[in-house]
Amino acid sequence: MTDCFAKNIKLSVTRVALEERTMNQASSVALPSLWKLLPHGYGGAPRLDREVNTQSATEASLPTRDKAESQERWQPFGQHVLLSDVAAQLSWHGKNDVLMWSVLLSVLFVAAVRHLFEASASQQESTLAAIAMCWLCISAAALVTFWFTYGMYCRARALARIPGPQPQNWLLGYMELAYTQQPHRLCTALAETYGPIFKFRMLCFHVVCITDPVLATQIMRSKHFDKIRFHYSFLDPFLGGTNLLTGHTDSHWRAVRKGVAPAFSASNMRVAFGHVVGRCRELMRYIEEQGPSAVLDVDDLLLREAMDVIGRFGFQRDMRAISSLWEPESEDNLNVRALLDSTAEVVDRAKIYARWWRLWRADVRAGWVAFGRYKGLVRRILDHMKATTPQRGSFADLLLRTKDPKKRQPLDELQLRPEIAALFFAGVDTTGHTGAFCLYTISQHPEVEARIVAELQALGVMASAERPQARELTYTDTCELTYLNAVIKETLRMYPPVGIGQGRICTSHDTIVGGHLHLPAGTCVAMPHHTIHNASFNWDDHDNFLPERWFTPGTEYAVSEKLQLPKQWYTDTDMNADLLPGQDVLQGDSRRAKRYFPFAEGARSCVGQALAKTSLTATLALLLSRFSFKLADKMGGPEGVLAVERYALVTGPVGGMAMHAVPRQPPEQLPPPCRAVECELWGSPISGLSVRDGLHPTVQLYLLQQYRESIKLLSCVQLLSSQPRLPRSNL
Numbered sequence: 254m255t256d257c258f259a260k261n262i263k264l265s266v267t268r269v270a271l272e273e274r275t276m277n278q279a280s281s282v283a284l285p286s287l288w289k290l291l292p293h294g295y296g297g298a299p300r301l302d303r304e305v306n307t308q309s310a311t312e313a314s315l316p317t318r319d320k321a322e323s324q325e326r327w328q329p330f331g332q333h334v335l336l337s338d339v340a341a342q343l344s345w346h347g348k349n350d351v352l353m354w355s356v357l358l359s360v361l362f363v364a365a366v367r368h369l370f371e372a373s374a375s376q377q378e379s380t381l382a383a384i385a386m387c388w389l390c391i392s393a394a395a396l397v398t399f400w401f402t403y404g405m406y407c408r409a410r411a412l413a414r415i416p417g418p419q420p421q422n423w424l425l426g427y428m429e430l431a432y433t434q435q436p437h438r439l440c441t442a443l444a445e446t447y448g449p450i451f452k453f454r455m456l457c458f459h460v461v462c463i464t465d466p467v468l469a470t471q472i473m474r475s476k477h478f479d480k481i482r483f484h485y486s487f488l489d490p491f492l493g494g495t496n497l498l499t500g501h502t503d504s505h506w507r508a509v510r511k512g513v514a515p516a517f518s519a520s521n522m523r524v525a526f527g528h529v530v531g532r533c534r535e536l537m538r539y540i541e542e543q544g545p546s547a548v549l550d551v552d553d554l555l556l557r558e559a560m561d562v563i564g565r566f567g568f569q570r571d572m573r574a575i576s577s578l579w580e581p582e583s584e585d586n587l588n589v590r591a592l593l594d595s596t597a598e599v600v601d602r603a604k605i606y607a608r609w610w611r612l613w614r615a616d617v618r619a620g621w622v623a624f625g626r627y628k629g630l631v632r633r634i635l636d637h638m639k640a641t642t643p644q645r646g647s648f649a650d651l652l653l654r655t656k657d658p659k660k661r662q663p664l665d666e667l668q669l670r671p672e673i674a675a676l677f678f679a680g681v682d683t684t685g686h687t688g689a690f691c692l693y694t695i696s697q698h699p700e701v702e703a704r705i706v707a708e709l710q711a712l713g714v715m716a717s718a719e720r721p722q723a724r725e726l727t728y729t730d731t732c733e734l735t736y737l738n739a740v741i742k743e744t745l746r747m748y749p750p751v752g753i754g755q756g757r758i759c760t761s762h763d764t765i766v767g768g769h770l771h772l773p774a775g776t777c778v779a780m781p782h783h784t785i786h787n788a789s790f791n792w793d794d795h796d797n798f799l800p801e802r803w804f805t806p807g808t809e810y811a812v813s814e815k816l817q818l819p820k821q822w823y824t825d826t827d828m829n830a831d832l833l834p835g836q837d838v839l840q841g842d843s844r845r846a847k848r849y850f851p852f853a854e855g856a857r858s859c860v861g862q863a864l865a866k867t868s869l870t871a872t873l874a875l876l877l878s879r880f881s882f883k884l885a886d887k888m889g890g891p892e893g894v895l896a897v898e899r900y901a902l903v904t905g906p907v908g909g910m911a912m913h914a915v916p917r918q919p920p921e922q923l924p925p926p927c928r929a930v931e932c933e934l935w936g937s938p939i940s941g942l943s944v945r946d947g948l949h950p951t952v953q954l955y956l957l958q959q960y961r962e963s964i965k966l967l968s969c970v971q972l973l974s975s976q977p978r979l980p981r982s983n984l
């Protein structure tokens with residue numbers, strides 16, 4: 254296959270590193286701007302400031318204010334949909350929808366000709382004017398079509414030698430990828446057939462799939478390839494505008510990224526850990542109440558936990574995603590469901606043309622309402638951020654302090670809202686689905702589960718025969734859980750949430766990748782994570798779930814013996830470079846080529862990866878120390894799980910992951926119940942403090958020192974295990 258591939262690709266210049274050159278050939282004329290127009294430690298302990306006093310008042314007033322606010326605006330359908338939501342969707346079509354514009358212009362043209370005929374004094378005069386107008390329009394349309402087609406022709410010629418599947422429909426191209434439920438698995442199958450570089454066309458897009466680890470690393474790290482805006486802009490009407498996730502790599506993105514990145518610093522992860530523990534304990538209480546015979550959708554539960562953690566960690570706001578499990582009919586639960594369901598609606602809108610205005614369909618109306626509720630949540634979070642002083646160093650605080658580089662002013666509301674929405678959008682599905690797949694893979698490998706249990710017991714965070722009294726999990730423990738971390742890594746290898754990876758494009762220049770692969774300007778480049786992580790040519794035992802592989806140092810880096818392209822493609826790369834003295838591959842050596850990208854690579858890599866890792870490790874450690882998860886019969890075993898796997902911007906099990914949570918020990922053998930303390934000071938939660946009996950002494954001291962006089966602790970002490978909530982009490 255390698256030889257065949259080498260023959261198919263023209264070996265021109267021997268230049269290996271990523272290189273770009275401006276072409277003076279006609280292709281640069283063919284692809285200019287038209288292409289752009291067309292489809293293609295918050296410092297340690299949680300702060301208990303006096304400012305929070307204002308918070309409860311604000312919170313209390315929010316629902317009324319929201320109601321009044323929304324009554325002011327015209328709501329075209331349903332109480333959650335505002336006119337601005339419809340305007341945002343229309344504006345997207347205005348910018349991107351070629352078909353809509355073609356129809357609109359044709360209608361205008363016919364109307365103009367009719368008007369001419371009616372307005373002209375004589376028959377002859379009107380015929381001449383109409384003919385002139387027709388010629389003018391036809392010439393303009395022909396020019397645009399020629400310009401566009403010529404660009405496509407140039408790209409097709411330049412990419413002709415790259416192998417790839419033949420489209421069944423020459424007009425639409427290879428649309429199978431757009432309509433299959435598992436495009437990531439289809440990509441992997443194509444890579445096994447056509448080799449590490451293959452191409453296909455979808456509509457007018459020529460896509461080159463690069464699954465060779467060295468070239469993929471180079472492109473992800475390159476500043477010459479940007480996000481394909483058209484691909485990401487689908488999200489904009491729903492998220493409320495361009496944001497950190499969907500925007501170009503421009504000065505605005507840089508300002509926001511630089512502004513908010515410190516929120517995910519190592520010291521803030523200790524705070525995040527506290528929130529994760531608090532949420533997870535509440536989740537465990539719910540699971541315990543359901544009992545081992547209940548069929549639980551662990552995917553839904555973990556999505557809710559991720560949502561709560563992001564709400565508390567990022568915005569000091571209780572999203573009530575877990576607590577509303579007890580109140581399925583509540584408004585909170587409907588909002589949570591809206592947020593969780595909205596991803597599917599975005600995907601449907603991307604796949605089904607003009608779905609958004611088919612209002613006679615109940616699912617379309619439900620989709621609008623889900624979007625409306627999501628936006629309502631975001632509006633309330635922003636109001637909350639503005640009305641209170643966010644925790645110093647938190648995402649909310651940093652976002653409010655970020656300045657628009659052009660206006661040199663803090664971001665306005667219209668800029669802030671999409672950033673808040675994007676954080677939930679990027680963080681909830683990815684973390685939740687990964688957790689669900691981790692529990693699934695562990696349930697399928699009893700030997701893996703046994704090793705995790707042994708590790709938790711050895712660390713003393715899980716009760717054992719030798720040590721019946723388990724101690725509390727601490728932040729430092731998450732780094733000590735090496736086997737559990739290897740299990741998470743292996744799950745992310747086999748089930749990377751962003752399965753088809755990132756789409757990149759170089760609009761202005763032709764580019765030569767690896768010294769030999771010529772990519773004309775406007776070619777889309779896809780680096781599917783699932784394929785890179787699961788192709789037989791990149792990994793040994795690619796089909797097997799082997800957490801042990803992560804104990805070999807440098808597993809995430811490309812292996813030179815396995816590379817498929819001719820050796821001269823790699824001569825200038827650093828992938829073979831020996832480590833410099835004192836360098837540790839486990840710490841990451843940015844010069845080396847990788848073959849493992851669950852969080853992407855380079856400037857546009859995941860900003861929240863530290864939070865995701867902390868959250869996953871702590872959640873799984875706590876859940877697995879208390880329960881053993883078994884796949885429910887209704888899932889139909891591993892084949893059933895594979896069948897429900899669906900890529901909807903993030904890979905997850907459609908319909909959820911049904912499992913039983915079996916307590917590890919009968920309750921009477923469990924160590925004395927542990928109390929998770931949820932304190933609230935005027936509505937500001939101090940979560941994740943867990944103690945065996947009453948408030949932790951440090952917290953007591955801290956509270957007494959800070960608030961000796963004014964403290965009115967709305968303390969709600971929740972007992973874990975199956976004990977009921979305690980009534981409110983004063984300190």
Ligand code: HEM
Nearest residue numbers: 497498679680683684687751755852853857859860861865
């Ligand atoms: C297992 C969990 C996660 C995985 C696998 C993951 C993966 C990724 C990947 C692959 C990207 C690049 C997407 C692209 O370029 O198309 C990305 C971007 C991003 N992620 Fe994550 N993510 C995870 C969790 C989170 C969390 C918890 C947050 C925040 C709360 C977050 C926030 C973001 C943001 C804001 C971006 C856009 C960054 C930028 O372009 O500057 N992610 N993530």
